Amino acid sequence: MQKVNLAQKLSLFQEYCSPKIVGQVNDCLVKLTKFKGEFVWHHHEAEDELFLVVQGRLTIKLRDRDIHLEEGEFFVVPQGAEHKPVAKEEVHLLLIEPATTLNTGNVHNEMTIPEPERI
């Protein structure tokens, strides 16, 4: 039961595509991640996923359109929707998703983080 300072937690790691757990609200985890580049196309069978931009810019590619997010903006990718996060420059994200969510969803590859670290 400690408060969490987003900037302080984000200063604790530098690697991309490695979400860190910083909180839990019932079945939902709050994660922080840094990202740059192109993620894989994937979907989550039963889980919605919220992306809130803390710093930088993120594009979430959907099959029918692109969602462009700036600082202070969020988007919820609904369960089942294929999506591909893309960031030209480093972006810092707060994620909210059920504890069962795997970062690469239905795809298992070298980007998959089966057990995110708690920081």
Added chain:
Amino acid sequence: MQKVNLAQKLSLFQEYCSPKIVGQVNDCLVKLTKFKGEFVWHHHEAEDELFLVVQGRLTIKLRDRDIHLEEGEFFVVPQGAEHKPVAKEEVHLLLIEPATTLNTGNVHNEMTIPEPERI
């Protein structure tokens, strides 16, 4: 499936203690609220509640200590824990809590909002 800009949504209302629903992640709702003053002591029997300060400052009084939150900081009040939010000046908050959560928890009074508006 629209993106949400926190500042834009916060500009749509001015009243205090009237959380607005701006998103949903599975069973969890994302709400925005403005607040100033002293809320009632209450607890949520089965629901954790996350308070993230978007603008301003918030103190969450617990029975054994006070949690002081600045912009970019959050705290999760665990289920069952009595708490009382206090803000000397206007504060803008993002809340994450199960859809079943009532703002005043176990207390029912004139501050209770049984059906928060979606904006």
